[in-house]
Amino acid sequence: MHHQIEGSEAVARAVALCRPEVVCAYPITPQTHIVEGVGALVKKGQLTDCEFINVESEFAALSVAIGASAAGARTYTATASQGLLFMAEAVYNAAGLGLPIVMTIGNRAIGAPINIWNDHSDSMSMRDAGWIQLYAETNQEAVDLHIQAFRLAEELSCPVMVCMDGFILTHAYERIDLPSQQEVDAFLPRFEPVQVLDPAHPYSIGAMVGPEAFTEVRYLAHDKQVQALQLIPEIGQVFSEVFGRASGGLIHEYKSDGAETIVVALGSVNGTIKEVIDVMRGDGLAIGSVSICSFRPFPLDELRDALKSAKRVVVIEKNLAPGLGGVLASNVRMALRGATATVYTVIAGLGGRPILMNSLHDVFIAASEDKLTDVQFLDLNQAVVDLELERARTTRHSGPTAESILRQNAKVGE
Amino acid sequence: MTEHPSQSVKFYQTGTHTVGNRLLDETKRTVQASVDRSNAITSGHRACQGCGEALGARYALDSAMRATDGQLVAVNATGCLEVFTTPYPETSWQLPWLHSLFGNAPAVATGVAAAFRVKGRKDVRVIAQGGDGSTTDIGFGCLSGMFERNDDVLYICYDNEAYMNTGVQRSSATPPFARTATTQAIGEAPGNVFGTGKNLPLIAMAHNIPYVATASVADLHDLEYKVTKAMGMRGARYIHILVPCPLGWGSASDATIQVARLAIESGLFPLFEAEHGEVTQVSKIRRRVMAEDYLKVQKRFAHLFRKEGKDVDKIAVVQRMADHNIKRFGLMDEETAQ
Numbered sequence A: 001m002h003h004q005i006e007g008s009e010a011v012a013r014a015v016a017l018c019r020p021e022v023v024c025a026y027p028i029t030p031q032t033h034i035v036e037g038v039g040a041l042v043k044k045g046q047l048t049d050c051e052f053i054n055v056e057s058e059f060a061a062l063s064v065a066i067g068a069s070a071a072g073a074r075t076y077t078a079t080a081s082q083g084l085l086f087m088a089e090a091v092y093n094a095a096g097l098g099l100p101i102v103m104t105i106g107n108r109a110i111g112a113p114i115n116i117w118n119d120h121s122d123s124m125s126m127r128d129a130g131w132i133q134l135y136a137e138t139n140q141e142a143v144d145l146h147i148q149a150f151r152l153a154e155e156l157s158c159p160v161m162v163c164m165d166g167f168i169l170t171h172a173y174e175r176i177d178l179p180s181q182q183e184v185d186a187f188l189p190r191f192e193p194v195q196v197l198d199p200a201h202p203y204s205i206g207a208m209v210g211p212e213a214f215t216e217v218r219y220l221a222h223d224k225q226v227q228a229l230q231l232i233p234e235i236g237q238v239f240s241e242v243f244g245r246a247s248g249g250l251i252h253e254y255k256s257d258g259a260e261t262i263v264v265a266l267g268s269v270n271g272t273i274k275e276v277i278d279v280m281r282g283d284g285l286a287i288g289s290v291s292i293c294s295f296r297p298f299p300l301d302e303l304r305d306a307l308k309s310a311k312r313v314v315v316i317e318k319n320l321a322p323g324l325g326g327v328l329a330s331n332v333r334m335a336l337r338g339a340t341a342t343v344y345t346v347i348a349g350l351g352g353r354p355i356l357m358n359s360l361h362d363v364f365i366a367a368s369e370d371k372l373t374d375v376q377f378l379d380l381n382q383a384v385v386d387l388e389l390e391r392a393r394t395t396r397h398s399g400p401t402a403e404s405i406l407r408q409n410a411k412v413g414e
Numbered sequence B: 001m002t003e004h005p006s007q008s009v010k011f012y013q014t015g016t017h018t019v020g021n022r023l024l025d026e027t028k029r030t031v032q033a034s035v036d037r038s039n040a041i042t043s044g045h046r047a048c049q050g051c052g053e054a055l056g057a058r059y060a061l062d063s064a065m066r067a068t069d070g071q072l073v074a075v076n077a078t079g080c081l082e083v084f085t086t087p088y089p090e091t092s093w094q095l096p097w098l099h100s101l102f103g104n105a106p107a108v109a110t111g112v113a114a115a116f117r118v119k120g121r122k123d124v125r126v127i128a129q130g131g132d133g134s135t136t137d138i139g140f141g142c143l144s145g146m147f148e149r150n151d152d153v154l155y156i157c158y159d160n161e162a163y164m165n166t167g168v169q170r171s172s173a174t175p176p177f178a179r180t181a182t183t184q185a186i187g188e189a190p191g192n193v194f195g196t197g198k199n200l201p202l203i204a205m206a207h208n209i210p211y212v213a214t215a216s217v218a219d220l221h222d223l224e225y226k227v228t229k230a231m232g233m234r235g236a237r238y239i240h241i242l243v244p245c246p247l248g249w250g251s252a253s254d255a256t257i258q259v260a261r262l263a264i265e266s267g268l269f270p271l272f273e274a275e276h277g278e279v280t281q282v283s284k285i286r287r288r289v290m291a292e293d294y295l296k297v298q299k300r301f302a303h304l305f306r307k308e309g310k311d312v313d314k315i316a317v318v319q320r321m322a323d324h325n326i327k328r329f330g331l332m333d334e335e336t337a338q
């Protein structure tokens, strides 16, 4: 049924349709509405047989989830930004223990300077923790990916993060097709854990493993991700059969067939990118895009195939790897090893800076003329940066950079 | 108040303090005395000789297993107990056991309890356990959260007063003047320079949880009684067990029980129970010893007893702590108090 609702509310309802048995909540913007929504559904009695637990930190949230999942309960939590970093140790632990927890990330920047707006720094920091990472392009896809995530997690005994852009998706009101309980029940089988704490069959979970077996254990974690490369499209296929719409999968291609310039990005910015591509196609440019839905596992072969016609690839990166460039671009380069296409990294949308069509248009034109540098910052205010660099050069006690940049901005605006 | 077996029967032999277990009524004998004990931590683990933690955990877990008819899950923090009872495939645990991290055992246990509750398995009970480091320092936030929510978990702290597993470093439960690897017995102020140790039983009581108790490997009967009692209750419960560590304390490995007893008899480690924030029972000191008697049998305090002379001022500080406990908890009867 179609509803005009907020992304967070839609995700809360989708999660509830998956009948989680334990949900842990700790607030952080922009994730709050999601856990509030699930909590309300439990209180209203619409989500039954579910323990909704308010905890004292994100570290506790995921730790409670670890205990619940190890005891055989379908378990869910959500976080963002500082919260994800605060639970970092448990993030790795959940994956190491092979616990099929599903967690939403309402993608948000990481401080300092503290910033509540969207980019992908948070989930990127956990990219190698052993979780599957899916990025939603739209709120409809966020809903659909959560339903798929539980099935994927439980089939593989591997935790799954569903990443959705903070505010841009979490707080956007859109028309969403929410499936019925019957449909979800038909798609998502009961959770049958491969390992469970059970007094009838006692075993030890999480004991120490030495050098004699650690490599094999880690290899199997990698192998799980490789299996997921098969399973993600399969589950996407079953999903489209049950729900009547395509959602998920490894990558989404848009007018990329035969394109000479191909844009690659994660998440909601793909919507804007497609609009720019439509304009540029109208002007006769051979440009297309690939949206990556599954960042972990990283679909090397599929991406390589999708980019085969490209002379150049422009990666729109909502994160920064200081001293290198961007994380996504490094991964894309890995997919293109041996190929001749040039890969440009465009750092964009950090800390919620709007990614404007005009700016993208300019950068894609420059790219198609191979006039981009390797790493480019979209809409960087170079004048302010230069002033700040100069000030730091001439004054030892130059104070907080962030503040002086804002002062410069104010002056520039005067 | 429930009858307290170790106090209602007094078959102590003068000098040895041995409880005549066989003289007790069948129902009052220790869990360990029974052939039906669960051996929750079976033999073959790697604890040091005379490890108080191994002894305490064995008694605690077997009592809890009996109290729950074997329907028990244990969550373990990182630390000596976790390490010496594993690694794979040589686990000593005969019950379902989960180790996640150093600082999250209380939260993990909350999750386990929630899962069993939602599945309608009210019979399955949960214990979380860790050393003093995981309890009073790194896992303190999670523990307080678990208390505040009154989750149905018994948390047991095995207090050996330092981070033993990493090589005897100071924790917030380390007593004043104790030598550890990070508070060495050198310089102007040898040993631990500040604090009296974080008193977690009192902090637990401040959460008004149903049950808080202290226990010791010097009184295993009492320890079993308290664990059994705790497992008869619901909600958040906390038991803090003093477990001497021969390696870290520099005490003889055959003196673990004796050292633990000196801690009790000096008043430095009061044994008591509290319900909903009120002390309900206190074990009286039977034959008082001075704090000095406790300190001098441990090499971690050797710098207080140098050849040049005792450090009377510092010993007096510890004595004052003991005196304070005796007064605060009423550890002595009027006639023995003099």
Ligand SMILES: Cc1ncc(C[n+]2csc(CCOP(=O)(O)OP(=O)(O)O)c2C)c(N)n1
Pocket: B053, B078, B079, B080, B081, B102, B103, B130, B131, B132, B133, B134, B135, B158, B160, B162, B163, B164, B165, B166, B171
């Ligand atoms: C986050 C984290 N920090 C530090 C450690 C290292 N570490 C493992 S066990 C331990 C000491 C445990 O001390 P305690 O809790 O008192 O238990 P004990 O070994 O003394 O029984 C430390 C510091 C760790 N495993 N994880």
Ligand code: SF4
Pocket: B046, B047, B048, B049, B050, B051, B052, B053, B054, B080, B084, B160, B164, B165, B244, B245, B246, B247, B248
């Ligand atoms: S170091 Fe101490 S606590 Fe650890 S096993 Fe040895 S005696 Fe036990």
Ligand SMILES: [Mg+2]
Pocket: B131, B132, B133, B158, B159, B160, B161, B162, B163, B164
């Ligand atoms: Mg310790």
